[in-house]
Amino acid sequence: MIFEIVRTLLHYSLHFLVPILLGYLFWRKNWKIASLLMIGTMAIDIDHLLATPIFDPNRCSVGFHPLHTVWAALTYLAIWFLPSWKLKAIAVGCLFHLFTDSIDCYLGGLKPNLTITMSCDKTHVIPDFSNNIFI
Template sequence: MVHAFLHVLVPGVVALLFYRPHWRRTWLILAAALLLDVDHVLATPMFDAGRCSINYHPLHTYWAMGGYALLLVPPRSRVWALGFLLHMALDYAECWQLGITFPR
């Protein structure tokens, strides 16, 4: 539950710190990066509290993260890319907190 709360709180803090004039819109975009979790429906079981998402789900792979990093280059996709990378960082932190070593 704390992990899900952080997926909303951390983007809000980033939006307030770095995008103050348009923080609400930026926060919505950054928080919308939760849409990456749509790939969890491909897993069986769909939710496993002891499973690390990183490099398990298709949109959580190292290849996908490389694509998100490339999206930082064009200004129009930069906020989305930041949201995707924040999502990956929060998922990585959850794996680390659970004591799950890094996968494959």
């Protein structure tokens, strides 16, 4: 019970407080707008509405919901290269959102589903880095 409370507090702190810290560290002159843009990337959770049930505590968002896939992450990474600090803040916010959700999956003992099915009927499995890439 205590662990779940700490897990939830950590999850929402990472979603709402760390973007403020990142905004201050990387866009000091515009840290308030940058922070709000990064917090606003919570909007990618709108893809939960496509799932049934909308929220499942035993499901890892990463690799399941369309805006939480490897393809989405690559798109966010591409956005980072665009010449706009606001778009960079959004890209960082989206990537950090995926990182935060990955931490939550890890703490919940859930495995991200990073299987990509190609149109040629071959299944390619992306290695599971969730347990060691960021930690």
